[in-house]
Amino acid sequence: MKDTLKSIVDKIPGAKGAILMGFDGIAVEQYDGGSGADIESIATEFSFRFVELLKASKALDLGALTDITIKAERGTLLVRCLSDDFFTIVLLGDSGSFGKGRWVLKTAAPDLLASL
């Protein structure tokens, strides 16, 4: 699982780290590539907010939520929901690799899910 997270970070220019976490805010595995980014704190802080987005999506009959992206001044989060219980976040330093990052994450999702 760590290898898959490392591979995701290595393939995306500007990626600062990746984490696999439960929607309960408990990290399963992470890789920061030496960037020093505190991706676990970021993921924990957002995890219960993501649960709220999932609830809203189901309540509105939009169906299961598969991806969330959040772009802020000093970082972009690419989030992929792996199952009802787990998600992966990739943290980008800027949004330059947004499209490629989404594609890499989507491609890697089956591997991550299989490793759970």
Add this chain to the structure above:
Amino acid sequence: MKDTLKSIVDKIPGAKGAILMGFDGIAVEQYDGGSGADIESIATEFSFRFVELLKASKALDLGALTDITIKAERGTLLVRCLSDDFFTIVLLGDSGSFGKGRWVLKTAAPDLLASL
């Protein structure tokens, strides 16, 4: 303002509607292009969840949040934060026009902000 929202929807293949709303959940203006999508309910349901994302972003020193995208099975939301008080959502039927949609919304944001 309605013209700008209409122009956004017209320019994005598969767009079902656009809305400008306050983070208090009150709609300012909307355009559904005859799709019948209840974009106001969707935006209202998500508005206070977005406020939570904004708070998390600031708490984590990621800075002000500029864009959120939410992809679900039966719809994709492109969200652009216009100011501390207002945001715009474009609802797509699928995620095929994701990239173009983000670009159109970004380009139109100054017009929407100026019309407030």
